[in-house]
Amino acid sequence: MNEMGDFLAVSTIGSAIFAIIMAIVSIVAFWKIFSKAGFSPWMSLLMLVPVINFIAFLYLAFADWPALKNQSQFIERPLE
Numbered sequence: 001m002n003e004m005g006d007f008l009a010v011s012t013i014g015s016a017i018f019a020i021i022m023a024i025v026s027i028v029a030f031w032k033i034f035s036k037a038g039f040s041p042w043m044s045l046l047m048l049v050p051v052i053n054f055i056a057f058l059y060l061a062f063a064d065w066p067a068l069k070n071q072s073q074f075i076e077r078p079l080e
Contacts, residue, residue: 023048038066 030044037060046056 033060036067038068 026047027044030047031041034043035041039060043056047053
């Protein structure tokens with residue numbers, strides 16, 4: 001192989017390894033976020049699917065989190 005072919009092979013392999021590492025880090029992060037919000041952590045796998053990941057992100061942002069359902073009873077209300 002020539003020098004340019006070697007460079008392309010190494011850069012392609014490096015890019016693939018970087019993409020896999022970033023996917024793993026993202027899945028672990030969203031796994032924790034979905035768990036803390038009270039949703040199934042398996043929903044973090046939706047973040048790997050294009051377009052669906054955006055919809056799942058919006059759902060996470062605007063849905064009522066099950067983990068916060070019972071928290072409203074602990075909020076102190078001012079006495080009237």
